[in-house]
Amino acid sequence: MDYRGPTLMAIRCASDNVFVLAVDTEWRETSSSWGGPDCCLIQLLPNFTTLTAGSRLILLNERTRGLPVGLVIGQDLSRAPCHIDSSLQDLTVIRSPSIGKERLPILSVEVWGCGGADLQEAQQRQKAWDQRQVERRRKVKRPGRYDDNPDALLLEWGGVHTTSQFQKERLEEEQKN
16 A cells, blocks of 8 residues: 555456545555545446545454454445445445345456546655665674684584585686696
């Protein structure tokens, strides 16, 4: 969740159902609902309708016990009109209380960032910083010279020669023969 701006999520399900989730704030995984006043869930196909809209509409939960796991869309968690499981395999939608729940297999999900060039640049800077941190942590600092290291001595006692001195001596012997 590196993107820090508003997004549109298009969800294509079986039976020609298409939904769009508009989120006006950055995504976060929390134990409480979030989202600004411009959040909404719209069904585009087969019928165009707004399923829910308003603030504090989104709950993304992956860890908290006692709460639904996955993406819950709706202001009331117990009667939320939409729930997407954590594996993004199924979308459960409640179109009306009389119809009940309908489980739809998800065929595809697309997410678009809608925040503009400045947010995209900030995201690229964050990714570059993350990459530099990964590279920095890959380099292991060894204390002192490796030739003086007790681990190298143990390896040499075991018959494993790793120092450049041994390689240099072996090259000299090969050149003499």
